[in-house]
Structures are given as C-alpha cells and as structure tokens.
Amino acid sequence: VPATKQDIQSAEELRRQISSGEWTGHTSGLLPGRQQANLAIIPRDAALDFAIFCARNPKACPVIAVSDPGDPMIRFGTTVADIRSCISKYRVWQDGTLVAEPGDIGSHWRDDSVAFLLGCSFTFESALENAGIEFRTKTGEPAVYVTNVPTVSAGVFSGPLVVSMRPIKRNFVARAVEITGRYPKGHGAPVHIGNPDYLGIDLAHPDFGPQPDLADDDVPVFWACGVTPQAAIERAGLTYAIAHFPSSMFVFDHHVDEDPSALVQF
Amino acid sequence: VPATKQDIQSAEELRRQISSGEWTGHTSGLLPGRQQANLAIIPRDAALDFAIFCARNPKACPVIAVSDPGDPMIRFGTTVADIRSCISKYRVWQDGTLVAEPGDIGSHWRDDSVAFLLGCSFTFESALENAGIEFRTKTGEPAVYVTNVPTVSAGVFSGPLVVSMRPIKRNFVARAVEITGRYPKGHGAPVHIGNPDYLGIDLAHPDFGPQPDLADDDVPVFWACGVTPQAAIERAGLTYAIAHFPSSMFVFDHHVDEDPSALVQF
Numbered sequence: 001v002p003a004t005k006q007d008i009q010s011a012e013e014l015r016r017q018i019s020s021g022e023w024t025g026h027t028s029g030l031l032p033g034r035q036q037a038n039l040a041i042i043p044r045d046a047a048l049d050f051a052i053f054c055a056r057n058p059k060a061c062p063v064i065a066v067s068d069p070g071d072p073m074i075r076f077g078t079t080v081a082d083i084r085s086c087i088s089k090y091r092v093w094q095d096g097t098l099v100a101e102p103g104d105i106g107s108h109w110r111d112d113s114v115a116f117l118l119g120c121s122f123t124f125e126s127a128l129e130n131a132g133i134e135f136r137t138k139t140g141e142p143a144v145y146v147t148n149v150p151t152v153s154a155g156v157f158s159g160p161l162v163v164s165m166r167p168i169k170r171n172f173v174a175r176a177v178e179i180t181g182r183y184p185k186g187h188g189a190p191v192h193i194g195n196p197d198y199l200g201i202d203l204a205h206p207d208f209g210p211q212p213d214l215a216d217d218d219v220p221v222f223w224a225c226g227v228t229p230q231a232a233i234e235r236a237g238l239t240y241a242i243a244h245f246p247s248s249m250f251v252f253d254h255h256v257d258e259d260p261s262a263l264v265q266f
Numbered sequence: 267v268p269a270t271k272q273d274i275q276s277a278e279e280l281r282r283q284i285s286s287g288e289w290t291g292h293t294s295g296l297l298p299g300r301q302q303a304n305l306a307i308i309p310r311d312a313a314l315d316f317a318i319f320c321a322r323n324p325k326a327c328p329v330i331a332v333s334d335p336g337d338p339m340i341r342f343g344t345t346v347a348d349i350r351s352c353i354s355k356y357r358v359w360q361d362g363t364l365v366a367e368p369g370d371i372g373s374h375w376r377d378d379s380v381a382f383l384l385g386c387s388f389t390f391e392s393a394l395e396n397a398g399i400e401f402r403t404k405t406g407e408p409a410v411y412v413t414n415v416p417t418v419s420a421g422v423f424s425g426p427l428v429v430s431m432r433p434i435k436r437n438f439v440a441r442a443v444e445i446t447g448r449y450p451k452g453h454g455a456p457v458h459i460g461n462p463d464y465l466g467i468d469l470a471h472p473d474f475g476p477q478p479d480l481a482d483d484d485v486p487v488f489w490a491c492g493v494t495p496q497a498a499i500e501r502a503g504l505t506y507a508i509a510h511f512p513s514s515m516f517v518f519d520h521h522v523d524e525d526p527s528a529l530v531q532f
Contacts, residue, residue: 044314047314048310048313048314048317048335048380051314051317051318051321051332052317052332052334055317055329055331055332055527056331056332056527057527058527058528059527059528059530063321065321065322066317066318066321066322066420068318068420068421069314069421114314147532148532149530149531149532154332154334155334155335161530184450188528189528191530192530192532198532199532224530261321261322261323261324261325262324262325262454262455264325264415264427264457264458264490265415266413266414266415266458266464266465
C-alpha cells in the first residue's frame with residue numbers, strides 16, 4: 001500500500017519514506033508550514049561564485065543551508081539528512097546537458113560537491129492561506145515567467161530573473177505584500193505588482209506552469225522565483241550540477257516561522 | 267585644515283576624503299543612518315568556507331556585499347569603491363600574526379583576495395536613537411564580550427560567539443528588541459536579555475570596550491557582534507587576512523532602511 005499524505009506526520013518521516021522509496025511524489029501541499037527548499041549542487045571550484053551570486057540576488061536565491069564541501073549530510077537546526085536520497089526526484093547535468101532525472105544521486109555525488117538549499121515560495125503560500133488570501137490558479141501551481149530583468153552576475157553565474165505570478169484580489173494585494181515580506185527566506189515581498197510589461201512578460205504565455213486565469217478584480221503579483229538559480233546554473237557550463245526536480249523539494253524539520261540560524265544555542 | 271564631521275555630506279565624499287588622506291579618523295557617529303560595515307578579506311582558497319561560516323552564523327556575520335575574487339572594486343547599489351583605500355585604517359595578518367595596521371592596503375591586496383562586507387551594529391544604534399531609546403555607556407562604545415557559546419563552524423572557521431552589551435532601561439527592552447529585529451543586516455534582535463551567566467560573561471570584565479555602567483533599572487541586552495568573524499579569522503591560520511581597524515568601518519551610500527539587494531532594477 002503506497003503512503004498517502006495523511007500517513008506522513010513529520011519532515012523526518014517524509015525524508016525517511018523518500019529515502020526508502022515509499023514516497024515518490026512531489027512535496028507540494030505536504031506538511032503545510034514546514035520549510036521547503038530548492039536544491040543546487042555545485043562543484044567546489046564554482047561554489048564560491050555561486051555563494052556570491054546568491055548574496056547578490058537574495059530575493060531569488062535566499063540561502064538557508066549549505067553543506068560542507070564533499071559532505072552529503074545536511075545539518076540545520078534539528079534537520080539531519082543525507083542529501084543524496086532525501087528528495088524524491090533530482091535533475092543531473094553534465095557539461096550543461098541534462099543527463100538524468102534519478103530518484104537518488106548516490107552515484108552522482110562527488111568529493112567536491114557542495115549542496116546549497118535555497119528558500120522556496122511554498123513558504124509564504126501557507127502564510128497567505130492562513131491569512132485567508134486566495135491566490136491559486138486552477139491547478140494549484142503558479143505561472144512562472146522568464147523576465148527581461150537581469151540578475152546581478154557573479155563569476156560564471158548570470159541570467160534573467162525568473163518570477164512566479166499569483167493573481168491576488170485587488171483588496172488583498174497590500175496585505176499579501178505585508179505577509180510575504182515577513183519571509184525573506186521564502187523570496188520575501190514581491191518584485192513587482194501590476195504591469196507585466198515592465199518585466200517583459202506576456203501573461204498569456206508562461207514559460208513554466210499553467211496559463212493563468214485572472215478575474216476582472218485580480219491583480220497580477222510577481223515574486224522572485226527559485227527557477228532563477230536553475231537558469232543561471234544551466235547557463236554556467238559547469239562540468240556537472242544537480243538540482244531537485246520541480247515541486248520535489250527538500251523538506252526541513254522547522255516551521256517557516258522558525259529560523260534555526262537566528263537562534264544561538266546555549 | 268583637517269576635515270571635520272560637519273564637512274562630510276555623503277558617504278561618497280567620506281570615502282574620497284579617506285582615500286586622499288584628508289579623513290583619518292574612525293566612522294562612529296559619522297553620517298548617521300548610513301549603512302556601515304565590517305570588512306574581512308580572505309584568500310580565495312578559504313573564501314567558500316568563510317561564506318558558509320557566514321551563512322551558518324547570520325546574526326554575527328550578516329553578509330551585505332562580496333567582491334569578485336581578485337577585484338578590489340565594491341559595487342553595491344550606488345556604492346562604487348576601491349576597498350584598498352576607502353577605509354581609514356586596516357589590520358593585516360600573515361600566517362595568523364598581526365603584521366601591520368596601515369591606512370591603505372594597496373601593497374597587501376592580492377590576485378586571490380575576496381572582500382566580504384558584513385553588517386555592523388552602528389546600523390541599529392541610529393534606529394534606537396531615533397526611537398528615543400537610550401543605550402550608550404559613558405564613552406559611546408558598547409562593552410564587548412567573548413562568550414562561551416560556540417558558533418557553527420565551517421571548514422577552518424570556528425570559535426566563540428562575541429557579543430556587544432548595551433544597558434537598556436527596563437521599560438524599553440521589548441521595544442529595543444522590536445526595533446533591532448528589523449535590521450537583520452545589523453545583527454538583528456538580541457541573542458540574549460538579562461543574565462550574563464548564561465553566556466559565560468562577567469559583566470565587570472569586558473574583553474573589549476569600556477567597563478559598563480549599569481543603573482539599577484537597566485537590563486543588560488546582548489547582541490551578536492562583528493568581532494565574531496574577526497575571532498574566527500584569527501583562529502583559522504590563514505596565509506593572510508585583512509580587516510578594518512575597530513570603529514574604522516566601510517561606509518555604504520545607502521541608508522540602513524534601504525537594502526539595494528532587495529531591489530530588482532528594471
């Protein structure tokens with residue numbers, strides 16, 4: 001009998017079920033309120049540039065945790081996880097080409113691999129829901145657009161800002177800004193509200209995700225998106241790189257309103 | 267005629283006067299509200315570890331900007347500055363030994379140098395002042411203590427958390443937490459309030475700065491301090507490292523309530 005959402009009580013249990021192959025699905029909607037994260041694994045010789053790229057583009061690339069180079073164990077707050085097997089599906093590139101989408105990366109992890117876990121917008125979606133703010137399109141996924149706005153480059157990493165768009169009822173827009181602004185590790189406040197032209201976007205043609213469905217009293221609201229670092233990684237021409245498969249995120253133990261790195265242990 | 271505080275109207279002018287030798291003093295109290303920063307220059311082969319150390323200890327080491335490796339130019343928002351001469355006094359270590367405290371580092375910068383600018387508590391001090399919260403000791407400097415609380419290590423970087431202490435009147439303590447919590451790039455909210463024993467501190471014996479002067483209705487409030495990364499750098503045994511001289515900070519163009527990295531340019 002396959003596991004269901006109802007069977008999974010904790011992030012630790014979810015990661016265990018993923019590692020054992022009991023859970024192979026995506027993590028959207030799982031364990032609401034737990035911090036989920038994008039994964040980027042980079043060779044050590046490019047990892048400093050990537051860390052600088054993240055520092056220069058914190059709304060798109062908010063760093064939550066980084067592994068020791070070569071060490072596949074993630075330790076952050078109470079979370080202890082082997083990054084090689086705790087995500088349900090990965091994407092592996094070699095010399096810029098996508099070569100595999102495996103369920104574990106035991107054979108792809110190297111002695112020089114550095115794992116970056118970057119915040120994702122699932123963080124603020126639960127906060128918006130808790131505040132009674134509707135934002136979902138029909139399919140539950142936001143439309144995602146590659147803008148004509150450049151990121152701030154660092155070494156081999158550059159490329160366009162990628163944004164997610166959620167339609168928000170006009171009277172909830174300011175509140176949605178306030179709430180998402182509380183989650184800098186979940187992309188924070190929007191990068192723009194209202195006019196897709198300013199970002200070089202044609203709303204009717206998303207680059208990823210479903211075509212949006214805006215009502216007359218909806219305002220399109222644009223947040224920096226975790227696809228931004230993936231786009232920069234793809235352009236960088238690295239000897240290899242590994243990321244999560246879209247919507248198959250890393251799930252931390254901690255709640256999005258916690259921040260273990262802000263707590264000093266004594 | 268030497269420049270005075272009153273003559274300096276902008277951060278750009280201050281950095282220019284420092285570069286030309288017209289201003290040789292410290293930056294405490296200069297250009298209130300402008301973002302000031304700690305400097306740490308690290309050899310490239312240790313810079314990834316240092317970036318990870320900062321990510322793991324964001325309250326002590328909030329990264330504002332990082333140079334490209336080997337490039338002495340800092341570019342952040344409107345700030346453009348040559349890091350080799352825009353600080354009034356530096357400290358230079360070689361193989362763990364302090365070897366010089368020069369007024370510029372043109373002869374010490376190397377092809378593999380990486381400059382990190384980390385937020386400092388001058389940021390929130392102006393915000394506390396604006397809110398009418400008194401906190402200064404007699405000399406205007408906080409007492410600084412090396413605690414018995416460890417940082418989260420990364421590679422060669424480890425060591426104790428260092429904190430600054432400001433006495434706050436008992437009825438202002440919660441407000442001081444609220445206000446400083448708004449400035450994560452200025453060490454954010456305190457790490458502890460009230461009992462120095464919990465941090466292994468003897469209040470009467472600061473490691474740096476003046477002996478504190480607490481009134482009966484003062485509460486000692488402890489913030490993570492920018493001396494923390496300097497202590498970790500000294501322990502790391504690097505071939506070389508460079509930092510600012512205490513209180514001679516880097517001064518950005520932007521106000522502490524701005525965050526150029528949170529603004530996407532389009």
